[in-house]
Amino acid sequence: MIEAGFVAENPQAGVRAVVRKTQKETQGNGFQIEYFYRAHSGQDLPAHLHMWWEEKFEILSGSCTYQLDSKQYVAKAGDTVILPAKKAHIHPWNTGDEELHMIQTDTFEHASPEAVIDTLNTIATQYGLARDGKVDAKGNPSPLQLAVSMQSLLKHGGYLAGPPPVAQKVLFGLLGGIGYALGYRSSYPEYLNSVSG
Incomplete structure (x- = not known):
């Protein structure tokens, strides 16, 4: 299980993440990542x-760019970006000439330790797959891996921006079932160990 202090790296995307708060520190009401x-x-x-x-x-x-409801915005040191529930978004990404350092705090409407665990495990696994070269040039895992990962997130109200949620439940339910039968998992033990440094 991922604990505070866990470090994950995605060399393809150029990002290092340090988990600061898990379900233990938030009583299941969210998480925090630096x-x-x-x-x-x-x-x-x-x-x-x-x-x-x-x-x-x-x-x-x-400095960074982020997307909310299909519109892009810019933020810089000292700014706080809020991405509300039920709004399609892309997390801030670095568009500047310097390192981007930020803290993400996710706050749930109700306690759900399982949502924290599943989300952190999925993030760690996606970073691990990237480290092992198991994603495409854009950082996407195989369709079956994506489907199995999305099954884990859908049950906690996490969806891609499209297609509609109902279609995602059907699509990822079908493809995720096939992927699971073929050995794909939403997380793998080898990626749930903190990277050194």
């Missing part, structure tokens, strides 16, 4: 939304 993005590192997640939690990003240094 990020370090190299200059001009680009996006590491697709557009998505959460039905019952808000995401806040405190920009400590550097």
Whole structure:
């Protein structure tokens, strides 16, 4: 199980993440991750939304771009970015010449330790797959891996920005079942160990 202090790296996206708070520290009401993005590192997640939690990003240094409801915005050191529940968004990514340092705090409308665990495990696994070269040039895992990962997030109200949630439940339910039967998992033990440094 991921605990505070866990470190994950995605060299392809140029990001290092340090988990600061898990379900233990928040009583299951969210989590907190500190990020370090190299200059001009680009996006590491697709557009998505959460039905019952808000995401806040405190920009400590550097500058970034983020997307909310298909519109892009710029933020810099000292700014706080709020991504509300039920709104499609892309997390801030580094568009500047310096390292981007920020803290993400996700706050749930109700306690759900399982949502924290599943989300952190999925993030760690996606970073691990990238480290092992098991993603495409854009950082996407195979369709079956994506489907199995999305099954884990859908049950907690996490969706891609499109297609509609009902279609995602059907699509990822079908493909995720096939992927699971073929050995794909939403998380793998080898990626749930903190990277050194």
